[in-house]
Amino acid sequence: MRLTRLDVQDLRCLASVRFEPAPGLNLVTGGNGAGKTSLVEAVHLLGYGRSFRGRVRDGLVRSGQPALSVYAEWLDGQGRIRRAGLRHTGGDWEARLDGAPAPSLTELCAELAVVSFEPGSHELIAGGAEHRRRFLDWALFHVEPSFLPVWRRYARALKQRNALLKRGPAPSALAPWDQELAESGERLTSLRAGYLDRLEPVLAATAAEFLPELGAAGLAYLPGWRRGETSLADALLLARERDLALGYTSVGPHRADWRVDYAGLPGREALSRGQEKLTALACVLAQARAFAADRGEWPLVCLDDLASELDQQHLRHALEAVLSSGAQVLLTATEAPAILTGSLAPAAVFHVERGVLVRA
Numbered sequence: 001m002r003l004t005r006l007d008v009q010d011l012r013c014l015a016s017v018r019f020e021p022a023p024g025l026n027l028v029t030g031g032n033g034a035g036k037t038s039l040v041e042a043v044h045l046l047g048y049g050r051s052f053r054g055r056v057r058d059g060l061v062r063s064g065q066p067a068l069s070v071y072a073e074w075l076d077g078q079g080r081i082r083r084a085g086l087r088h089t090g091g092d093w094e095a096r097l098d099g100a101p102a103p104s105l106t107e108l109c110a111e112l113a114v115v116s117f118e119p120g121s122h123e124l125i126a127g128g129a130e131h132r133r134r135f136l137d138w139a140l141f142h143v144e145p146s147f148l149p150v151w152r153r154y155a156r157a158l159k160q161r162n163a164l165l166k167r168g169p170a171p172s173a174l175a176p177w178d179q180e181l182a183e184s185g186e187r188l189t190s191l192r193a194g195y196l197d198r199l200e201p202v203l204a205a206t207a208a209e210f211l212p213e214l215g216a217a218g219l220a221y222l223p224g225w226r227r228g229e230t231s232l233a234d235a236l237l238l239a240r241e242r243d244l245a246l247g248y249t250s251v252g253p254h255r256a257d258w259r260v261d262y263a264g265l266p267g268r269e270a271l272s273r274g275q276e277k278l279t280a281l282a283c284v285l286a287q288a289r290a291f292a293a294d295r296g297e298w299p300l301v302c303l304d305d306l307a308s309e310l311d312q313q314h315l316r317h318a319l320e321a322v323l324s325s326g327a328q329v330l331l332t333a334t335e336a337p338a339i340l341t342g343s344l345a346p347a348a349v350f351h352v353e354r355g356v357l358v359r360a
């Protein structure tokens with residue numbers, strides 16, 4: 001996947017920007033608050049329908065403007081030119097894909113695959129389980145065609161069951177939703193567990209490059225109920241009284257989590273902050289590698305402010321790992337990192353200042 005053009009209007013401090021990245025490494029420099037992260041957010045928005053800093057309505061639209069818009073052109077793995085555009089007010093949105101209206105943001109986001117690592121990404125390891133579920137589901141959404149219908153079915157059944165629980169219904173009203181939740185939830189769990197099984201050796205190899213001192217990395221999946229002991233249908237039945245008292249469903253894949261274990265460390269809590277970041281980076285890069293293995297092309301890799309997150313040696317390892325694959329990378333930094341020479345020399349350098357982007 002190779003981005004060839006990105007037009008951004010009224011996104012944070014970016015009033016009107018055209019970005020034409022080269023294949024390989026693209027470095028975007030600029031001072032604090034210049035607009036580097038905003039550029040990465042524009043790409044991320046087309047890939048996820050939201051920013052990694054929150055939803056569009058949380059301040060993504062430039063102050064005083066009614067809406068932002070982002071338009072991208074890229075080459076897919078078969079060399080076809082693809083086009084996507086999104087106009088978003090924070091409430092309403094309008095999207096186009098290859099010249100036709102996109103029926104939903106989901107359809108749009110399915111096309112442009114982007115992985116991002118930014119200063120908040122260590123939340124993938126240190127933060128709440130929703131970050132880790134979103135990470136898993138992004139991958140499945142892109143590589144497993146049966147995932148989205150199952151996920152939608154589960155989400156709908158969960159919403160209905162929770163609405164009934166809040167009203168405190170006769171337990172018999174819950175039965176059909178329990179069944180629906182159990183069927184779709186078991187399927188969702190198999191897909192997630194299967195993906196983690198495939199990701200584990202890729203992560204182990206990636207983590208061994210960045211954090212060899214911690215020993216072999218493994219992945220553990222926590223499905224959201226005692227899956228080894230009961231089916232989800234039984235778990236829902238067993239939890240029914242408690243769920244009626246709580247007013248929501250307390251077991252199931254919406255409570256799932258996963259964790260990285262290292263052979264040389266007793267638990268996640270033992271990781272230093274830097275090791276958390278490196279582990280999160282290893283997960284993101286492993287996900288990109290697994291995507292490439294499944295789909296035959298790399299996602300676009302956005303690395304926001306990576307030089308301030310990592311020491312020089314880890315920065316070199318990370319960039320070598322990604323660039324040796326031929327992936328297109330968008331790297332932002334306040335100053336050009338000294339290690340960007342030789343095989344790591346950027347293919348193109350851009351500079352952004354007060355929201356104005358120029359090629360250096």
Ligand SMILES: Nc1ncnc2c1ncn2[C@@H]1O[C@H](COP(=O)(O)OP(=O)(O)OP(=O)(O)O)[C@@H](O)[C@H]1O
Binds near residue numbers: 011014032036060061
């Ligand atoms: N809704 C908005 N409308 C206008 N300007 C905004 C809006 N939201 C944020 N800004 C401004 O846009 C800029 C955001 O810049 P951005 O976060 O992209 O900076 P950066 O170059 O990544 O900086 P840093 O190196 O400090 O992370 C800041 O100057 C901020 O004040």
